[in-house]
Amino acid sequence: MIVRLRPIALIAALLLLWQFAVTRNPIHILPTPWEVVKGIGDLLQHGLLLKYVVASLFRVTWGFVLAVLLAVPLGLVIGWNRRANMAFNPVLQLLRPISPLAWIPLAILWFGVGDFAAIFLIFLGCFFPLLLTAINAVRGIPEVYINAGRNFGLSSTALVSRVLFPAVIPQLIIGMRITLGVGWLVVVAAEMIAVSSGLGFLIVDARNAGNRYDLVVAGMVIIGLIGLLLDMGMRSLEHLKSLRWSYSED
Amino acid sequence: MVFTRDGKSTPVLDDISLEVADGEFVCLLGPSGCGKSTLLSTMAGFLSPTSGEIKIDAEVVHGPDPRRIFVFQERGVFPWLTVEGNIDFGLFHLPAAERRQRVAHYVKMVGLEGFEKAYPPALSGGMKQRLEVARALAVNPDMLFLDEPFGALDSITRLVMRGELLRIWEAERKTIIFVTHDIDEAVQLADRVVVMSARPATIQQIVNIDIPHPRDISSPRYLELRDGIFQQIGLAHKI
Numbered sequence: 042m043i044v045r046l047r048p049i050a051l052i053a054a055l056l057l058l059w060q061f062a063v064t065r066n067p068i069h070i071l072p073t074p075w076e077v078v079k080g081i082g083d084l085l086q087h088g089l090l091l092k093y094v095v096a097s098l099f100r101v102t103w104g105f106v107l108a109v110l111l112a113v114p115l116g117l118v119i120g121w122n123r124r125a126n127m128a129f130n131p132v133l134q135l136l137r138p139i140s141p142l143a144w145i146p147l148a149i150l151w152f153g154v155g156d157f158a159a160i161f162l163i164f165l166g167c168f169f170p171l172l173l174t175a176i177n178a179v180r181g182i183p184e185v186y187i188n189a190g191r192n193f194g195l196s197s198t199a200l201v202s203r204v205l206f207p208a209v210i211p212q213l214i215i216g217m218r219i220t221l222g223v224g225w226l227v228v229v230a231a232e233m234i235a236v237s238s239g240l241g242f243l244i245v246d247a248r249n250a251g252n253r254y255d256l257v258v259a260g261m262v263i264i265g266l267i268g269l270l271l272d273m274g275m276r277s278l279e280h281l282k283s284l285r286w287s288y289s290e291d
Numbered sequence: 292m293v294f295t296r297d298g299k300s301t302p303v304l305d306d307i308s309l310e311v312a313d314g315e316f317v318c319l320l321g322p323s324g325c326g327k328s329t330l331l332s333t334m335a336g337f338l339s340p341t342s343g344e345i346k347i348d349a350e351v352v353h354g355p356d357p358r359r360i361f362v363f364q365e366r367g368v369f370p371w372l373t374v375e376g377n378i379d380f381g382l383f384h385l386p387a388a389e390r391r392q393r394v395a396h397y398v399k400m401v402g403l404e405g406f407e408k409a410y411p412p413a414l415s416g417g418m419k420q421r422l423e424v425a426r427a428l429a430v431n432p433d434m435l436f437l438d439e440p441f442g443a444l445d446s447i448t449r450l451v452m453r454g455e456l457l458r459i460w461e462a463e464r465k466t467i468i469f470v471t472h473d474i475d476e477a478v479q480l481a482d483r484v485v486v487m488s489a490r491p492a493t494i495q496q497i498v499n500i501d502i503p504h505p506r507d508i509s510s511p512r513y514l515e516l517r518d519g520i521f522q523q524i525g526l527a528h529k530i
Contacts, residue, residue: 185367188337193381193430194357203380207371286370286412 072255080259089243094267096239097228100156104163105224109217112168116175117205126176133172141166141227145234159231159239166227167220174216178209211284218275225268240264302491303329307343309485309494311468316460318477319470320520321487327470328364328438330492334468335361335436347434357381359434360427364442367423370411374403377411377422381430397425400459417448424459434466441476453479457504474524478517479506486523496523 056074063073072080084090119125141162152158182205190204232241240260247256278284303326311317319327332338334345336355345352347359355361360381368377375394382390398407401421411419420440427435437456441449453476460467471477477484484498498520502512 183366185363186369188355188361189363189367189369191337192335192355192357192359192361194355199383204369207369210371284371286410 070252070254072258076255077258077262080253080255081263084243084256084259090263093238093240093243094263096236097232097241098267100159100231100236100239101163101221101224101228104160104228105167105221107160108164108167108171108220108224112171113175113213116172117179117201117209119172120176120179121205126180133169137169137173142230145231148231149235154235154237156236158235159228162231162235163224163227167224170223171216171220174220175209175213178212178216179205181212182208211279211286214275214278214284218272218279221271221275222268225264225271229264240267304333304340305491305493307492307494309497311466314464314466316467316469316480316482318481318484319468319487320474320477320484321472321492322489322524323472325487325489326492327487330487331361331436331438331468331470335359337361357430358432359436360430360432361436362420362423362427362438362440364438364440366419368411368419368426373408373410374398374414374422375407378425378429380426393429397429400428400462401425401455415448416444417452420444420452421455424456428459428463428465432465434468437467437469439470439472442471449476456480461504474517474520475508478513478520479508484520486520496520498523 060073060075063069063071081090084093119129144162144165145158148158148161152161186204186208187200190200195203228239229241229244232239233245236242240263244257244260247253247260307330319330321327329338333340334347334352336345336352336359369380372380375398378394378397379390382393385393394407398404401424403418403421403425406414406418411422414422423440441452444452457480469477469480478500481500484500485494486496486498487493488495498516500516502510502516506513
């Protein structure tokens with residue numbers, strides 16, 4: 042792993058700025074960087090950090106995977122079939138802009154307070170963008186590929202598995218990376234309202250139970266780091282050799 | 292053949308009647324947009340004629356068929372497969388040993404040795420076209436349809452590719468129908484040149500190119516035939 046100097050220097054500079062800005066004010070509520078680090082240590086000591094991280098990841102994984110399993114096949118079918126596209130598109134465009142958080146009251150009504158509600162919200166947040174990505178990916182397949190596939194005598198199933206799927210995978214993976222990020226955003230918000238564990242809950246609880254802003258910011262930092270790791274993980278998928286073709290195409 | 296879009300119908304082809312013999316190299320020549328690609332697509336079965344029919348070996352054409360492979364204008368190779376993977380694409384009904392043998396044979400024939408594991412984005416335009424031809428030939432079709440396959444290449448590569456195509460054709464003797472807007476290309480390659488008018492396209496003239504291969508592009512007979520076509524299309528001889 043190449044250690045890049047510039048980002049590290051920038052982060053160090055920002056940390057110093059943060060430290061300076063906080064300590065200038067004699068009455069400081071916001072924690073200094075060092076207090077945040079101590080806060081993280083605190084959480085680790087009590088075994089809470091691991092427990093909360095696992096809880097959040099668990100919910101994201103479930104919501105995300107369910108969304109992928111439903112949105113991808115459905116999106117491929119709708120994108121492929123012109124009539125289906127015309128039928129579904131208005132409904133999708135109507136539902137898409139509704140923030141998953143607006144579904145919170147309904148989610149709690151249907152699933153009660155707990156994991157299911159959170160997973161449902163994450164599922165919603167991931168489902169619509171993925172569905173639209175899949176639909177667009179299919180509609181964007183150059184006709185030559187389909188025609189070539191038919192020319193060589195491929196059956197419909199073979200056409201789907203040997204032409205359609207490979208042609209849409211790069212776009213799908215990008216869509217999945219972005220959607221995973223959305224899922225991670227939603228989980229934090231969902232946890233602030235609907236559950237009693239997880240990083241989102243940590244932030245709300247830390248504030249409510251004694252204005253522990255060091256833990257609030259510690260939670261934020263952990264959330265940011267995990268989000269970064271998830272993103273990096275997905276990006277490494279995009280760099281597989283057989284998937285790199287959609288970037289070098291002119 | 293009539294296209295309908297947005298409620299407007301455009302006649303694209305009008306009264307086309309053509310017979311092609313087995314093993315012949317026929318060029319469809321005409322200006323851009325005249326409908327020759329449409330005619331080729333119809334012959335290959337990707338489009339259905341609005342009136343009339345296409346018959347190959349006395350069988351009416353209903354759709355694309357692996358016995359008649361189409362080589363597209365550009366970017367027809369699958370970018371997610373290697374060179375080998377592409378050539379192997381149509382060979383799914385053959386046993387593994389024969390597939391490997393055929394792939395190796397056609398890699399060699401089109402001159403792509405050393406690039407078997409390469410992916411199309413790493414290949415030049417000329418190499419991608421060779422790959423597409425190899426992929427087409429690997430399934431041993433009866434006919435090849437080529438739609439301006441060298442159009443996106445630079446003129447030097449185009450000359451080289453024409454020679455390559457003729458070399459392959461002499462070795463395998465498929466029936467080839469080749470669409471081009473380049474008069475020289477048509478006269479250099481074809482046994483017969485079908486000169487088409489602008490849209491709606493009709494067949495203006497069919498010219499028999501009776502020069503044996505390899506053709507000397509400075510020979511009087513070549514120039515005579517080429518100039519004849521120039522005149523037929525109504526182009527000025529001096530620029």
